[in-house]
Amino acid sequence: AQSVAQPEDQVNVAEGNPLTVKCTYSVSGNPYLFWYVQYPNRGLQFLLKYITGDNLVKGSYGFEAEFNKSQTSFHLKKPSALVSDSALYFCAVSGPGMDSNYQLIWGAGTKLIIKP
Amino acid sequence: ETGVTQTPRHLVMGMTNKKSLKCEQHLGHNAMYWYKQSAKKPLELMFVYSLEERVENNSVPSRFSPECPNSSHLFLHLHTLQPEDSALYLCASSQVTNRGSAEAFFGQGTRLTVV
Numbered sequence: 001a002q003s004v005a006q007p008e009d010q011v012n013v014a015e016g017n018p019l020t021v022k023c024t025y026s027v028s029g030n031p032y033l034f035w036y037v038q039y040p041n042r043g044l045q046f047l048l049k050y051i052t053g054d055n056l057v058k059g060s061y062g063f064e065a066e067f068n069k070s071q072t073s074f075h076l077k078k079p080s081a082l083v084s085d086s087a088l089y090f091c092a093v094s095g096p097g098m099d100s101n102y103q104l105i106w107g108a109g110t111k112l113i114i115k116p
Numbered sequence: 117e118t119g120v121t122q123t124p125r126h127l128v129m130g131m132t133n134k135k136s137l138k139c140e141q142h143l144g145h146n147a148m149y150w151y152k153q154s155a156k157k158p159l160e161l162m163f164v165y166s167l168e169e170r171v172e173n174n175s176v177p178s179r180f181s182p183e184c185p186n187s188s189h190l191f192l193h194l195h196t197l198q199p200e201d202s203a204l205y206l207c208a209s210s211q212v213t214n215r216g217s218a219e220a221f222f223g224q225g226t227r228l229t230v231v
Contacts, residue, residue: 031216032216032217034219034220036222041204041225041227042224042225043118043120043122043206043208043222043223043224043225044206044208044220044222045222046118046219046220046221049218090159092220094216094217094218095215095216095217096215096216098216100171100172101212101213101214101215101216101217102147102164102166102171102172102212102217103216103217104161104210104217104220106158106159107158108158109158109159
């Protein structure tokens, strides 16, 4: 079955340290991969996407993600965390290989807490 | 500002009330979505509309009734809701091709409380 996994419910990082939020997927073909951020009581904001090309994708607010086809992973990274990065992060998959062109498969979300 | 506007931002309604949530997108996208987000649960896709036609309906109770009068507007009509329907309701839009959906853009959500 097609799925997206975010194995960590919560990630704690000290301000200034690098952060990684993990995402793995189980989808056939060459999927499109996305990261979103959600602040409390707000909608999801698009951060970055991988469609094709360079495996390292850069996005908003200094975030980047690395696509690894052999490990079917798309981990979100940032070299130096800010307290304002504290939020809920979602990984999502769409594109070729889905049951429907409209289908977006979402991870369960990872709460990122950056401590001063 | 994402180009997707939802109103109202907050709604408190009794179980016998009828209310509607509104969503408008200014991005020229051809697909619109309703999602439900409850505390400590994954995002739940409720409905998908493509160019005013419903293309997906994920076993949502009939007390939720969507309406898409044109490609820019989406409504969710609510009636005789239950307290467990209290949640954040999110509208989104995306551009869908025969290869799949591009990134979705979300509204700010409506925080619904059923009393």
